[in-house]
Structure formats: structure tokens, C-alpha cells
Amino acid sequence: MSGPWVEKYRPQKLEDIVGQKQIVTRLEKYVGENSMPNLMFTGPAGVGKTTTALALVKSILGEYWRQNFLELNASDARGIDTVRDRIKSFCRLKPVGAPFRIIFLDEVDNMTKDAQHALRREMEMYTKTASFILSCNYSSKIIDPIQSRCAIFRFAPLKGEEIKERLQFICSNEGFEYTDEGLDSIVYFAEGDMRKAVNVLQAAASEGEAITEDSVYEVVSKAKPQDIGNMINKALMGDFMGARTILRDTMVLQGTSGEDMVTQIYKDVSKRALDGKMDAGIYMDLIEAIAECDFRIREGANPRIQLEALLTHFL
Numbered sequence: 001m002s003g004p005w006v007e008k009y010r011p012q013k014l015e016d017i018v019g020q021k022q023i024v025t026r027l028e029k030y031v032g033e034n035s036m037p038n039l040m041f042t043g044p045a046g047v048g049k050t051t052t053a054l055a056l057v058k059s060i061l062g063e064y065w066r067q068n069f070l071e072l073n074a075s076d077a078r079g080i081d082t083v084r085d086r087i088k089s090f091c092r093l094k095p096v097g098a099p100f101r102i103i104f105l106d107e108v109d110n111m112t113k114d115a116q117h118a119l120r121r122e123m124e125m126y127t128k129t130a131s132f133i134l135s136c137n138y139s140s141k142i143i144d145p146i147q148s149r150c151a152i153f154r155f156a157p158l159k160g161e162e163i164k165e166r167l168q169f170i171c172s173n174e175g176f177e178y179t180d181e182g183l184d185s186i187v188y189f190a191e192g193d194m195r196k197a198v199n200v201l202q203a204a205a206s207e208g209e210a211i212t213e214d215s216v217y218e219v220v221s222k223a224k225p226q227d228i229g230n231m232i233n234k235a236l237m238g239d240f241m242g243a244r245t246i247l248r249d250t251m252v253l254q255g256t257s258g259e260d261m262v263t264q265i266y267k268d269v270s271k272r273a274l275d276g277k278m279d280a281g282i283y284m285d286l287i288e289a290i291a292e293c294d295f296r297i298r299e300g301a302n303p304r305i306q307l308e309a310l311l312t313h314f315l
Helices: 021-033 049-064 080-092 113-125 160-174 180-190 194-204 213-220 225-236 240-253 258-274 280-298 303-312
Strands: 039-042 069-073 101-106 130-136 151-154
Touching: 021 049, 021 151, 039 049, 049 101, 049 130, 069 080, 080 101, 080 113, 160 180, 160 194, 180 194, 180 213, 194 213, 225 240, 225 258, 240 258, 240 303, 258 280, 258 303, 280 303
Parallel strands: 039 130, 039 151, 069 101, 101 130
Antiparallel strands: none
């Protein structure tokens, strides 16, 4: 195993990007025209925003992409000085063997408001020599003047079959055997995040054995969906002590965190409501109780006590 698989198997071309087909199609038109406006990529973590940006840069700038490309992570360089110094000095330089220069600002929603206003000014001044690609998780944190100057692309969580297909490709390349149950478990826990899926796959393969359901659960430290289902079934049938026992075993013996338990309980309850196995009124009451439990745990309350209190709402 040589290095992180998330980097080893990071797509280098637009056509290799997993999912986001509509976005890739629109970006390929920019490559064909050899020009592009300022862009904003927004969406949850691990869905391909940075990978897509890098692939687009390499496609447009060609062999001189390193000389004409500046990448900054706004989480580290988030102040106004970064915009005034590094970005301005980069934009002033003439492109080398390329039509224009590209500045990629990752996690730009972490920039201060003053820095965003300064960035807006730079985007105005250097429209003829540079284009900007901004990446963020929450576009609502970006000031309106910047949003209006960008073509906004919203990245959605990846579909389960897309993630599974990529995991199968990696397993084949690395020579690891796998079971469908093992990969399905990774897809379940990834929740549309390709980076998380690949990292879990590499962790599960670290012992050099086949990727099975058990090997996955050993590294994710989360409850099995069937255990969550059994716990909720017992609570709904009035067996509080039985449900409490499963909760205790899951948290103490398997090491599942309180926040993860709340998330998995929410997913199980939501699936029951969507499948018509739970009355809408009961579902709404439970969602309110789950939300209250989640808030209290995140504020520092004892997770086991809060989750046991949550189970009483199922009775």
C-alpha cells in the first residue's frame, strides 16, 4: 500500500470525475472554448469540488498549468492581507503560455467578511488576466457581490452505486477481494462522501484480507444497521430494558459515539416513514425528540443518558 488511496486514485481529467455529470458537461464546454468565467463550487465535503477544480485547471491551462495556477486554502489564509498581497501579486503577472491565470480558493466560506470584500475588488480589477474558482461548503456564507460575479455549480452527494463502482475499481487495481456486503457497508457509512468511502476502504484493507462486512465494522466504530433496527423495534413494542441493553452494548462494547447513534437512529426512523411502516404523526414527534437529543449531546450532555431518554419517546 503506497500512500493514501484518496490521492492515488484522485481523477486527473474531467471525464474521470465520478458523478456530477451535468456539471462536468458544462465545464467541458469551457475547455472547448478555452475560456471560463469566475466559478463557485458549493456542496458537502468529499463530493469532488477540489478534484473537479484541479482537473478543469489542467484541461484549460495545459502543460503550463503550474506556472499559471495559484491554490490557497482559505481556512489557513483567511485574512485581508492574503488577498492584498498574494492574490494581487499573482494576478498582476502576465500568463505564461496560457490564455489567462487561475486562482483557486478552497473553503472560501471561512474567509472573513473584510477579506471577501477585498476579494470582490480583485475579481473586478483583473477580469482580463485571471479567473477565480471558489470552493465552499455553504454558499450562504459568501457575500452577495461575490456570488453575483460567479457561475455557481452545486455539487450533490454521490449516489451509492457510483461510490460502489469506484470502490470495486480500486479493489481490482490493488488486488483485494471483496464482498458486496462489505462494499455496501462502506457506502452506507460514507453517506455520499467519496473521500470518506475510499479512506474506510483503505483502512479495512490494511490487514491484507478481503473487504468484508466485519472488516469494515472493525474500522468505522459504528453500530450495525440491524442492531439499530432491533433496538428501535424493542422500544416501539414497549420493551425499554431490551432496547437499553442493545444501546449499552453498542456504545460500550463497539465504541459507537453518541452523535453517530443519533444519526443512525434518525436514518432508520426516516426509512421506516418513507417505506410507509411508520405513521406520519409518530414520525414527526420522534424527529422532534431526536433533534432535541442531538442538540443536547452536541452541547456536552452525557450521551448515554440522553439516548436512553430518547428511547422513552418510542414507547
